[in-house]
Amino acid sequence: MAEKTEKPTQKKLDDSAKKGQSFKNKELTSGLVYIIGMMYIFHQTDFTEFIRFYQSLLLHPTNITLKSYIEVISKVFFDIILPILVVTALVGTIPSLFESRFKLATEAIKLDLTRINPISGFKKIFSLRTVKDFIKTLLFIVVFIITCYLFIIVYGREIFFLYRSGLNQVIDKWGSLVVSFIFVFFILSLPILILNIITDFFLFLKDMMMEKHEVKQENKNMEGDPEIKSTRKQLHQELLDEPMKKVIRDSSAVIVNPTHVAVGIYFDPDNGIMPLVSLKCVNAKALAVKSYAKEVGTPVVRYPELARKIYHRYHLFEVMMDQDLLDIMDILIWLKKIEIDGRLRDEIDYINE
Secondary structure, three states: OOOOOEOOOHHHHHHHHHOOOOOOOHHHHHHHHHHHHHHHHHHHOOOHHHHHHHHHHHHOHHHOOHHHHHHHHHHHHHHHHHHHHHHHHHHHHHHHHHHOOOOOOOOOOOOOHHHHOHHHHHHHHOOHHHHHHHHHHHHHHHHHHHHHHHHHHHHHHHHHHHHHOOHHHHHHHHHHHHHHHHHHHHHHHHHHHHHHHHHHHHHHHHHHOEOHHHHHHHHHHHHOOHHHHHHHHHHHHHOOOHHHHHHHHHOOEEEEOOOOEEEEEEEEHHHOEEEEEEEEEEHHHHHHHHHHHHHHOOOEEEOHHHHHHHHHHOOOOOEOOHHHHHHHHHHHHHHHHHHHOOOOOOEEEOOOO
């Protein structure tokens, strides 16, 4: 098997994203869900009515009817549980969408039997990602122990004397302590999370690396099969009659935009003819003009703004004026210069040198 030495192309990344193989950091998303979820529970959720009902249920279990029980449970669901589910779902979904650049994994839900291949599973056990996850887990355990130690030192006395408090005070205090514990743990874990994100990113790029022949094949697919390109070229030429082909051959240059507009420029200083519009086409015919110009050696210059301006401002065989004339002369001089330097190609972007 050839070595994967080439960076992934954008098409490779897009195709992988459709399969659910985009760069994601689960720990960061989970941390945000825990932090915001707990803050919402203990700062935005009112458990008073639920506590009162639960106390009544414990003290007078025979006084609760089925109807009142269902009403309370329904109210608890819609007032407490459902908002928490919505908040945590949004917190978990939004970062994931940003990480995947809002590309949905449409192919990830398809059945893929290679995922249950024991050989692939065995390889994953001894992969770099597994080693990284093992080290990360050990570091998180160390941070958890440090957080517990700090918590006992700071809040140990308060926790010990909680037995003297009422039920509501105990619930409020433990809620506050849990949020504080998670917050401290999250802060101490930040260096690990940052290192983990960086490591995951480089491992993701490593997994996406491509072999040279894969890049060549992808470029070939993007450009099109030679037979298809030949057929397309033939169709383009069928759009051009012989007089049009002669105009293209005689033109000094063709300015394009680069798929919708093509404008031919004719310039003959020996006979005193100033630069004029020799042809102007759009859409399919513009592509045909560009294709034939490249075939016969007429320079094709990609200059979208100027191509659109000339197309809309001038009629056929009309001489350039003012600033447009200066722009065209700059292009013609530039083409002559790069032709002398041996840098002239079939199609080239205009660079003001």
